[in-house]
Amino acid sequence: MEDFSFETQAIRTQSERTQHREHSTPLYLTSSFVFEDAEEMRASFAEEKERNLYSRFTNPNTTEFVDKIVAMEGAEAGYAFATGMSAIFSTFAALLQAGDHVLSCRSVFGSTHSMFTKYFPKWNISTTYFKVDEVDLVESLIQENTKILYIETPTNPAVDILDLEALGVLAKKHGLIFIVDNCFATPYLQKPIHFGADLVIHSATKLIDGQGRVLGGITVGNKELMREIYLFARNTGPAMSPFNAWVLSKSLETLAVRVERHCENAMKVAEFLEQQQNIQLVKYPFLKSHPQYEVAKKQMKMGGNIVAFELKGGITAGRTFLNKIQMCSLSANLGDTRTIVTHPASTTHGKLSEEDRLEVGITDGLVRVSVGLETLTDIIHDLKQALA
Structure with missing residues (x-):
C-alpha cells in the first residue's frame, strides 16, 4: 500500500x-x-x-x-x-x-x-x-x-x-x-x-x-x-x-474529507471573529496574525479545526457567552462533527491558579471553539448572536 x-x-x-x-x-x-x-x-x-x-x-x-x-x-x-x-x-x-x-x-x-x-x-x-x-x-x-x-x-x-x-x-x-x-x-x-x-x-x-x-x-x-x-x-x-x-x-476512511471541511469552516470562523469588536485576540494557525503563522504554513497542510479567541470582560464574559450559545454544544471534547464551545478558565482549567493558566496562554476570557461540520452560516450565526 x-x-x-x-x-x-x-x-x-x-x-x-x-x-x-x-x-x-x-x-x-x-x-x-x-x-x-x-x-x-x-x-x-x-x-x-x-x-x-x-x-x-x-x-x-x-x-x-x-x-x-x-x-x-x-x-x-x-x-x-x-x-x-x-x-x-x-x-x-x-x-x-x-x-x-x-x-x-x-x-x-x-x-x-x-x-x-x-x-x-x-x-x-x-x-x-x-x-x-x-x-x-x-x-x-x-x-x-x-x-x-x-x-x-x-x-x-x-x-x-x-x-x-x-x-x-x-x-x-x-x-x-x-x-x-x-x-x-x-x-x-x-x-x-x-x-x-x-x-x-x-x-x-x-x-x-x-x-x-x-x-x-x-x-x-x-x-x-x-x-x-x-x-x-x-x-x-x-x-x-x-x-x-x-x-x-x-x-x-473519511478523515481527509472531514478534516478539510473542518479546516475550511474554521478559517472562515476565525476571519469572522477577527472582525468582532468585543474580541481582543483571535488565534488560528493559518491567520496571518498568528505569531507562528510562517511555521504553521511550513509544517501543516491546513490550519486545523480549533479556533481560540479572547473575549473582553474576562471570566464573566466567557460564562455569559456560553450561556447564550444556542446551537453549538458546550462540552470538553473536540474534533466532533458538532461545533463545540469551551471556556477553559471556568471549566477544564478552572482548578489551576491564574499564574499557571497564564503560563499556557489561558486568559480569563479565552474561549476555544472546535469548529464542526454544520453549515458555516449556521455556526457563525450562533456565535454572532452569543457575542451580541
Missing part, C-alpha cells in the same frame, strides 16, 4: 478477508484465539510465528487500525490503546527509568501535566518545562539525564505552534527521543516523523473518530522504541477494544 495516496491507504488498508469474502471488515469480538496443535501454540507464544493470540495483545480490528495510522504517519510500527492518556502514559512508562529527565513544552494537556508533576516524581523522574516562545532556550535546558523531548503542536487550548524541524534537529543532536502529540492536526494535516519525530501520539477520541462515539489512543513510530512500548502494554493491559478499533478504522 506504500505507493498509494493518503486517502487510498485510509480506505484500502484492511484485514485479510475471511472465507465469507466480506467487502467490509467484520468485528472480531473475541477475547482469545485457538491453535491447531501444541507446536503452533508454543511457536506463537515464543513469537516465532506472527498471529493473533489474545485480544489484549493483538486483534484483527486493532491491527487494521494500527496499520492505517502507521501508513498515514510514515511510521514503522504502532500500538493502539484504550484512551489517548493511556497511550501517553504507557509510552513514557515504557521508555523511562528512575533518574531520567523529560524536557517538555509547558503547553500540554492538563492530564499530561499532572502525570509529569504529580506522579512521575514518585518514581524519581523529573520534568523541565519551556514555553512556546522559548524554543531558542531549549538546548540550554538539556541535562545529562534528559531522555525525552516532548511537545504538542498545535497546543491545547491556545493553538500555539512549535517548530517541528528545529526541535527534531536538536533532539537528534543530543540523542533525545522526540515525541509529538499530533492530536490537533491528525496525520492528514501534519506528519511529525517527516520533521524528525521518533514517536507520534494521538487521542483517537478526537478528530480520528470525529463523531464523539468512542475512546481511543495510539502511538506510532520507530520500530525499536515501539517494541518496548508493545511489551509494556502487553504486560500492563491498556489495550484498545476490538469494537472501538473497528469504529476508528472506519472513521479513518
Whole structure:
C-alpha cells in the first residue's frame, strides 16, 4: 500500500478477508484465539510465528487500525490503546527509568501535566518545562539525564505552534527521543516523523473518530522504541477494544474529507471573529496574525479545526457567552462533527491558579471553539448572536 495516496491507504488498508469474502471488515469480538496443535501454540507464544493470540495483545480490528495510522504517519510500527492518556502514559512508562529527565513544552494537556508533576516524581523522574516562545532556550535546558523531548503542536487550548524541524534537529543532536502529540492536526494535516519525530501520539477520541462515539489512543513510530512500548502494554493491559478499533478504522476512511471541511469552516470562523469588536485576540494557525503563522504554513497542510479567541470582560464574559450559545454544544471534547464551545478558565482549567493558566496562554476570557461540520452560516450565526 506504500505507493498509494493518503486517502487510498485510509480506505484500502484492511484485514485479510475471511472465507465469507466480506467487502467490509467484520468485528472480531473475541477475547482469545485457538491453535491447531501444541507446536503452533508454543511457536506463537515464543513469537516465532506472527498471529493473533489474545485480544489484549493483538486483534484483527486493532491491527487494521494500527496499520492505517502507521501508513498515514510514515511510521514503522504502532500500538493502539484504550484512551489517548493511556497511550501517553504507557509510552513514557515504557521508555523511562528512575533518574531520567523529560524536557517538555509547558503547553500540554492538563492530564499530561499532572502525570509529569504529580506522579512521575514518585518514581524519581523529573520534568523541565519551556514555553512556546522559548524554543531558542531549549538546548540550554538539556541535562545529562534528559531522555525525552516532548511537545504538542498545535497546543491545547491556545493553538500555539512549535517548530517541528528545529526541535527534531536538536533532539537528534543530543540523542533525545522526540515525541509529538499530533492530536490537533491528525496525520492528514501534519506528519511529525517527516520533521524528525521518533514517536507520534494521538487521542483517537478526537478528530480520528470525529463523531464523539468512542475512546481511543495510539502511538506510532520507530520500530525499536515501539517494541518496548508493545511489551509494556502487553504486560500492563491498556489495550484498545476490538469494537472501538473497528469504529476508528472506519472513521479513518473519511478523515481527509472531514478534516478539510473542518479546516475550511474554521478559517472562515476565525476571519469572522477577527472582525468582532468585543474580541481582543483571535488565534488560528493559518491567520496571518498568528505569531507562528510562517511555521504553521511550513509544517501543516491546513490550519486545523480549533479556533481560540479572547473575549473582553474576562471570566464573566466567557460564562455569559456560553450561556447564550444556542446551537453549538458546550462540552470538553473536540474534533466532533458538532461545533463545540469551551471556556477553559471556568471549566477544564478552572482548578489551576491564574499564574499557571497564564503560563499556557489561558486568559480569563479565552474561549476555544472546535469548529464542526454544520453549515458555516449556521455556526457563525450562533456565535454572532452569543457575542451580541
